[in-house]
Amino acid sequence: MSFFQNTCKPKGIGGKIMVNMMNSGHSSMAEWGFTHIEIAENNICLDIGCGGGANVKKLLEKSPHGKVTGIDYxxxxxxxxxxxNKAEISNKRCKILQGNVMELPFGNETFDVITAFETIYFWPDIxxxxxxxxxxxxxTGTFMICNESNGENPKEEKWTKMIQGMKIYNSEQVKKSLEDAGFTDIKIHKNKKGWLCVVCKKIKM
Known part of the structure; x- marks a missing residue:
C-alpha cells in the first residue's frame, strides 16, 4: 500500500504519521470552513471521518455546553x-466511535450540526x-462539507490515480446529491486556493 493510501483509511505506522499530518495540514482549511456555519454553545455535533480528531476538538470549543461525537472507519x-480529546471524553461531552458513514449508528434526528472535512472523496456512494x-x-439542522479540492482543477486528478477509491466532486455534483437526499438552502463557497465549502439545511415542513 502506498503512503498516500493512508488518506483514505490510515493503517499502521504510515497511518499514524498521516493522521498527525492531517491535523496540522488541514487546520487552515477547517478554520475557513467554520466561518461559514453558526454553532450554538449547546449544540449536539457530529464530525464524520474525524481523522486525527482536531475538528472534534474545535467543535467542542465552539459548543462548550454541548456534546460532540466523532466517527471514523x-x-x-x-x-x-x-x-x-481524552479530557472531554472523561467529562462525558465527547465520544469517538469506529463506524461507517453508509450505516451511521445513530437514531433519527440526533444532531444539530454535522461536519465532513476532507472525507467525501472516499465514500463509496455519496x-x-x-x-x-x-x-x-x-x-433545521446544518450539514457542512469542506474539501481542499473543488473538482475544477484537472491537475488534482493525479490523486485519484494514486489513491484507490478516491473521487473528487465538483460543487454541482455535491449540490445535486444533497438535493436528492432532501437538503435545502444549499450554499456553496469557494476561494482562490481551490477549496470548497458546501453548507446546507434539513428543513421539513
Whole structure:
C-alpha cells in the first residue's frame, strides 16, 4: 500500500504519521470552513471521518455546553481522536466511535450540526451517505462539507490515480446529491486556493 493510501483509511505506522499530518495540514482549511456555519454553545455535533480528531476538538470549543461525537472507519484515526480529546471524553461531552458513514449508528434526528472535512472523496456512494446524514440530522439542522479540492482543477486528478477509491466532486455534483437526499438552502463557497465549502439545511415542513 502506498503512503498516500493512508488518506483514505490510515493503517499502521504510515497511518499514524498521516493522521498527525492531517491535523496540522488541514487546520487552515477547517478554520475557513467554520466561518461559514453558526454553532450554538449547546449544540449536539457530529464530525464524520474525524481523522486525527482536531475538528472534534474545535467543535467542542465552539459548543462548550454541548456534546460532540466523532466517527471514523479507521482504527488508527479513532485512537488518535480519542487521545487528543481524552479530557472531554472523561467529562462525558465527547465520544469517538469506529463506524461507517453508509450505516451511521445513530437514531433519527440526533444532531444539530454535522461536519465532513476532507472525507467525501472516499465514500463509496455519496448519495446514500447524504441520505444517512439527513436521517440523523435534526430538523433545521446544518450539514457542512469542506474539501481542499473543488473538482475544477484537472491537475488534482493525479490523486485519484494514486489513491484507490478516491473521487473528487465538483460543487454541482455535491449540490445535486444533497438535493436528492432532501437538503435545502444549499450554499456553496469557494476561494482562490481551490477549496470548497458546501453548507446546507434539513428543513421539513
Amino acid at each position: 479507521s482504527e488508527i484515526s479513532v485512537e488518535k481522536s480519542q487521545k487528543i 448519495s446514500g451517505a447524504f441520505k444517512q446524514i439527513y436521517r440523523v440530522l435534526k430538523n
